[in-house]
């Protein structure tokens with residue numbers, strides 16, 4: 001289970017011109033590893049995640065999810081890949097107001113043809129793993145912001161993906177809740193042996209990640225391994 005992005009460039013058309021959002025970006029994340037990507041607004045973080053998720057095709061470069069280069073797949077095959085092998089945690093949980101926590105997880109499973117009883121049992125286990133035992137039957141309005149983010153993370157894991165892509169998970173949370181969410185991400189990354197990329201403009205939680213890279217003007221500017229100094233970027 002791994003994600004390998006090699007020499008990724010991405011340009012957006014912008015009227016007569018093009019805006020280059022990513023320039024020759026490469027990164028590799030292995031199973032059970034959490035990589036944080038940080039950078040200021042407009043540096044290319046969301047673009048990087050969108051390319052990793054197969055939502056945007058890069059202008060150049062390859063994206064290997066396990067052994068499959070998703071940049072070479074048809075749109076339908078990428079969508080399938082996203083459903084099966086790539087978990088995405090968006091900044092806003094976007095939970096469905098009328099569904100309780102376990103039902104939020106069952107929606108994805110239903111689309112994959114998993115029987116309700118199985119998806120319910122599995123969903124309850126996953127919710128327990130993210131610290132929501134006893135709250136499985138609450139609807140979103142009866143959960144706190146941090147708890148909704150936990151449902152969001154559990155939902156991204158229902159397919160047991162190879163890759164987990166996380167966009168600004170702490171943006172709406174205070175320091176302690178933010179730290180708890182990053183710790184949870186690290187925990188599930190290990191437990192489910194997923195290759196996790198967390199994008200954040202928040203530098204205060206970076207030390208909790210296994211490694212972190214900075215991005216500026218679409219370029220990777222170096223990698224930091226906690227306690228190990230700066231590696232080549």
Ligand SMILES: Nc1ncnc2c1ncn2[C@@H]1O[C@H](COP(=O)(O)OP(=O)(O)OP(=O)(O)O)[C@@H](O)[C@H]1O
Nearest residue numbers: 012013014019021040041042043044045046047048
């Ligand atoms: N659809 C688009 N069309 C044209 N330019 C775009 C588009 N999306 C992003 N850009 C540009 O690409 C660059 C990178 O944007 P991106 O959203 O990836 O940055 P970001 O680091 O995620 O920013 P933020 O932290 O503010 O969300 C910016 O210059 C942005 O203006």
